[in-house]
Amino acid sequence: MPSDVPTTINIKKELLRQKTAELPELSELDAVRHFTELSRRNFGVDTNFYPLGSCTMKYNPKVCERIASYPGFTHLHPLLPQLGMGGMLTQGALQVLYETDSLLREITGMAGFTMQPMAGAHGELTGIMIMAAYHRDKGNKKTTVLVPDSAHGTNPASAAIAGYKVVSIPSNEKGVMDIKALKQAVNSETAGIMLTCPNTIGLFEPDIKEICALIHSVDGLTYYDGANLNAIVGKARPGDFGFDIVHLNLHKTFATPHGGGGPGAGPVGVKEKLLDYLPVSIVVKRNDGTYALEYDRPKSIGYIAPFYGNFAVILRAYVYILMLGKEGLKRVAENAVLNANYIRVKLKKYYSLPYNNLCKHECVFSVSEKMLQNGVHAIDIAKALMDRGFHPPTVYFPAIVKEAMMIEPTETESKETLDAFIETMMEIAKQAETEPEKLKSAPTTTPVSRPDEVAAAKNLNIACL
Amino acid sequence: MPFISNTPQQQQQMLGEIGLTMDGLFADIPTELMCKSFNLPAGLSEQQVRNCLAELAGKNSTDLICFLGGGFYDHFIPAAVYSIISRSEFYTSYTPYQPEISQGTLQAIYEYQSIICRLTDMEAANASLYDGGTAMYEAMMMALRITGRNKVIIDDSVNPIYRVMIHSYTRNLKIELEQTHNEDGLANRRQILEKIDDKTAAVIVQNPNFFGCIDDFTDIANAAHEKGTLLIVSCYPISLGILKTPGSMGADIVTGEGQSLGMPMSFGGPYLGFMATKMKYVRKMPGRIVGETKDRFGRRAYVLTLQAREQHIRRDKATSNICSNEALCALTAFVYLSLLGKEGLKQTAQLCADKASYAYQRLTAIPGVRPHFKAKWVFNEFVFDLPKEAADVIAKLIEKGFAAGFPLSRYYKGMENSMLICVTEKRTKQEIGMLAEALESIL
Numbered sequence: 001m002p003s004d005v006p007t008t009i010n011i012k013k014e015l016l017r018q019k020t021a022e023l024p025e026l027s028e029l030d031a032v033r034h035f036t037e038l039s040r041r042n043f044g045v046d047t048n049f050y051p052l053g054s055c056t057m058k059y060n061p062k063v064c065e066r067i068a069s070y071p072g073f074t075h076l077h078p079l080l081p082q083l084g085m086g087g088m089l090t091q092g093a094l095q096v097l098y099e100t101d102s103l104l105r106e107i108t109g110m111a112g113f114t115m116q117p118m119a120g121a122h123g124e125l126t127g128i129m130i131m132a133a134y135h136r137d138k139g140n141k142k143t144t145v146l147v148p149d150s151a152h153g154t155n156p157a158s159a160a161i162a163g164y165k166v167v168s169i170p171s172n173e174k175g176v177m178d179i180k181a182l183k184q185a186v187n188s189e190t191a192g193i194m195l196t197c198p199n200t201i202g203l204f205e206p207d208i209k210e211i212c213a214l215i216h217s218v219d220g221l222t223y224y225d226g227a228n229l230n231a232i233v234g235k236a237r238p239g240d241f242g243f244d245i246v247h248l249n250l251h252k253t254f255a256t257p258h259g260g261g262g263p264g265a266g267p268v269g270v271k272e273k274l275l276d277y278l279p280v281s282i283v284v285k286r287n288d289g290t291y292a293l294e295y296d297r298p299k300s301i302g303y304i305a306p307f308y309g310n311f312a313v314i315l316r317a318y319v320y321i322l323m324l325g326k327e328g329l330k331r332v333a334e335n336a337v338l339n340a341n342y343i344r345v346k347l348k349k350y351y352s353l354p355y356n357n358l359c360k361h362e363c364v365f366s367v368s369e370k371m372l373q374n375g376v377h378a379i380d381i382a383k384a385l386m387d388r389g390f391h392p393p394t395v396y397f398p399a400i401v402k403e404a405m406m407i408e409p410t411e412t413e414s415k416e417t418l419d420a421f422i423e424t425m426m427e428i429a430k431q432a433e434t435e436p437e438k439l440k441s442a443p444t445t446t447p448v449s450r451p452d453e454v455a456a457a458k459n460l461n462i463a464c465l
Numbered sequence: 466m467p468f469i470s471n472t473p474q475q476q477q478q479m480l481g482e483i484g485l486t487m488d489g490l491f492a493d494i495p496t497e498l499m500c501k502s503f504n505l506p507a508g509l510s511e512q513q514v515r516n517c518l519a520e521l522a523g524k525n526s527t528d529l530i531c532f533l534g535g536g537f538y539d540h541f542i543p544a545a546v547y548s549i550i551s552r553s554e555f556y557t558s559y560t561p562y563q564p565e566i567s568q569g570t571l572q573a574i575y576e577y578q579s580i581i582c583r584l585t586d587m588e589a590a591n592a593s594l595y596d597g598g599t600a601m602y603e604a605m606m607m608a609l610r611i612t613g614r615n616k617v618i619i620d621d622s623v624n625p626i627y628r629v630m631i632h633s634y635t636r637n638l639k640i641e642l643e644q645t646h647n648e649d650g651l652a653n654r655r656q657i658l659e660k661i662d663d664k665t666a667a668v669i670v671q672n673p674n675f676f677g678c679i680d681d682f683t684d685i686a687n688a689a690h691e692k693g694t695l696l697i698v699s700c701y702p703i704s705l706g707i708l709k710t711p712g713s714m715g716a717d718i719v720t721g722e723g724q725s726l727g728m729p730m731s732f733g734g735p736y737l738g739f740m741a742t743k744m745k746y747v748r749k750m751p752g753r754i755v756g757e758t759k760d761r762f763g764r765r766a767y768v769l770t771l772q773a774r775e776q777h778i779r780r781d782k783a784t785s786n787i788c789s790n791e792a793l794c795a796l797t798a799f800v801y802l803s804l805l806g807k808e809g810l811k812q813t814a815q816l817c818a819d820k821a822s823y824a825y826q827r828l829t830a831i832p833g834v835r836p837h838f839k840a841k842w843v844f845n846e847f848v849f850d851l852p853k854e855a856a857d858v859i860a861k862l863i864e865k866g867f868a869a870g871f872p873l874s875r876y877y878k879g880m881e882n883s884m885l886i887c888v889t890e891k892r893t894k895q896e897i898g899m900l901a902e903a904l905e906s907i908l
Contacts, residue, residue, distance in 0.1 A: 004894040005823040015679050022583050023807045031803045035549045042569035044557035063511050072522025074729035077533045084860040092524030093732045118595040121788040132637045157776035157786035163637035166781040204493045240501050259793030260570040261560035263735030302633030306598050306626045307733030325508025337490045345483040414470035446565035451766035456758035463579040
């Protein structure tokens with residue numbers, strides 16, 4: 001684009017870069033072709049069934065994308081509310097934040113939310129910072145956070161980064177928390193517990209109320225990791241279970257796209273007694289019905305994001321909740337759980353099912369003894385699925401199940417798709433017995449096959465310079 | 466019901482086949498724990514929800530001519546950026562744990578890492594972090610791990626939004642955070658050099674800094690390195706089209722906000738935190754990293770690498786709790802830079818600098834308007850003083866159709882009459898002239 005102003009000042013040479021940055025020099029068409037070609041080397045929810053356990057890869061409604069691209073939202077500078085006029089320049093956006101907060105309160109049974117955390121793990125860190133602020137404020141000397149051994153790795157990592165020592169609580173033979181071990185671990189040093197419910201095996205923790213009471217008895221706080229909320233949304237609420245802090249993954253339960261690994265959003269909700277510790281700022285509604293940002297929060301943990309969170313992600317989730325409404329959200333949990341149990345029951349004859357209970361949104365299989373004897377591992381089943389047009393389940397997690405295959409179909413998949421997947425899994429199970437070597441050489445239809453990850457870490461090549 | 470595939474009949478059929486009922490699916494949840502309340506509104510149709518949200522979008526003032534920056538910028542975005550990142554093979558996929566069916570995302574991240582290295586003159590970049598502020602915090606934590614020290618020096622010419630974030634994150638940790646006060650708009654050498662000692666893990670500075678002033682930190686890098694201290698530089702990627710690179714100044718870790726690379730402002734996010742470092746520190750770097758390797762047939766392939774640093778393996782011993790990156794935003798940045806190309810980025814940066822210096826001259830020619838700092842070199846932002854309170858002037862300019870700038874009193878004591886103004890390549894000579902006239906008329 002030609003300049004319409006003269007170059008009036010030449011920045012002195014010492015402050016300029018000496019060599020132009022080596023960026024690609026492509027025509028627009030060549031760039032578009034390059035990226036279109038790359039996109040074709042990916043599986044996405046829109047192209048393939050994607051039962052990646054614990055990730056809730058449901059359909060991402062197109063209307064949410066459309067609305068997130070309205071110029072009235074995309075062109076909005078985040079500093080506008082700070083230019084005076086009490087947020088009157090951004091009333092529409094503030095209303096979106098305020099109403100999403102209200103809806104999430106009712107969905108979870110919490111008293112208030114911060115929309116700022118930019119991912120689930122970021123929500124965890126925020127939640128633990130709130131926990132720390134509460135204990136500091138009360139003068140409690142707390143040093144440890146309890147985390148079950150089946151938890152996502154982000155839980156212990158978040159607690160450690162916030163300055164706590166992590167104590168792992170084992171699961172029992174039923175795949176749920178060992179309450180006896182918990183009782184032994186709880187003491188006056190316990191700052192709180194982080195729990196996913198249903199847990200990563202897909203099982204509802206039967207002792208959830210007792211667990212919460214136990215932690216509260218030492219003035220600890222209970223943290224609900226909302227990664228698996230899709231299983232119970234509209235049916236049961238973490239706030240009613242006795243949880244004090246909750247994070248939600250809007251990119252899971254509330255259908256915002258995963259983007260190849262972000263951006264997501266991880267709003268955090270708290271009970272009444274923790275409201276003062278929520279990050280600065282929060283959106284409030286004035287008596288005249290307008291919205292404002294509240295900055296004067298002396299007990300707050302402070303700023304954890306530059307502004308109000310990943311607004312365009314929150315906006316998509318808001319649209320999703322408005323469209324589904326009360327009845328729609330209940331149907332989400334029902335169908336997510338139905339689809340998971342359908343797969344569980346239909347496949348249990350063909351794969352080992354270490355915890356054969358009613359599951360919630362996901363079920364965790366393992367390869368059978370016979371398959372192992374034939375040298376077939378979970379990774380081989382995963383690779384074989386790719387050749388047959390399916391994204392594999394999560395494999396080798398949770399670690400408490402050996403050779404784990406964690407399948408989460410979500411509610412947006414049809415019986416037809418599930419049946420095709422089940423049949424394929426049956427066929428692979430058969431091949432594991434008859435032609436195991438074929439599974440070991442899968443996949444054969446993908447652009448690459450079994451890249452050498454050891455070599456990648458050893459002969460590190462992470463940029464073309 | 467929206468977005469649920471199976472009809473009630475199919476659901477019943479499935480339940481029958483597995484010998485369960487709909488209520489039975491939730492029999493493991495004690496009755497006393499079922500929802501005590503679930504008062505949500507009834508669902509809306511697509512048409513209703515689009516009308517409703519169009520109305521809300523209309524309540525936002527997006528028609529103001531934008532001279533507002535502060536680290537978040539109104540740059541032009543080529544149409545092809547949106548077109549490419551809207552391919553659902555990209556945006557409906559997840560973290561590329563299974564490389565065979567994620568080569569698109571993986572190669573794009575590898576290429577993104579390469580381009581961040583080339584822009585900053587560094588050797589190793591990660592797959593991205595949440596935003597510029599969390600990237601700066603992660604860089605600080607990385608410096609603590611590398612040096613085994615716990616003191617950090619940060620100059621107040623670093624974006625105050627990031628400084629308050631770092632303050633929040635470090636409250637529960639044993640970190641000594643020392644702030645220096647800018648000297649006439651540039652990082653305060655005297656104070657920084659005085660404070661660097663053998664307990665100092667890092668010095669954090671920014672270029673161009675929050676006031677828009679351009680600096681060269683080579684001297685600080687040298688002084689820091691003498692004491693075994695690392696230099697962390699936050700930078701504005703568009704400016705690297707023309708400005709001296711942090712790598713050539715001797716920076717050890719470079720971070721920044723990538724929003725300017727093709728992402729709309731979208732009221733605060735999603736944005737992109739980028740991070741690059743020297744190869745010798747790569748194993749201490751947080752976040753996802755993609756590496757090139759070969760597959761079993763010798764074909765070039767891309768994988769997530771150095772995963773032993775990460776939370777899903779190391780749990781509480783991980784380098785960071787971060788699980789995802791901002792993959793789609795990293796893709797956006799890479800697409801944007803590919804479309805602009807070598808010359809395009811240089812031109813865009815030069816246009817920003819030219820328009821800002823034109824605006825600088827035009828505005829400071831108004832009686833009563835004076836540049837705040839003597840520092841001569843600015844990129845696309847600068848600070849000037851008004852004869853009255855900046856916040857009031859800005860409020861009046863809103864009525865005239867301008868988001869004219871940012872009042873600095875919010876973060877800097879004694880700067881009640883100062884405002885920060887930003888001029889990107891999108892602003893025209895005519896718009897700058899209109900702003901000057903509007904400002905003159907209200908002073």
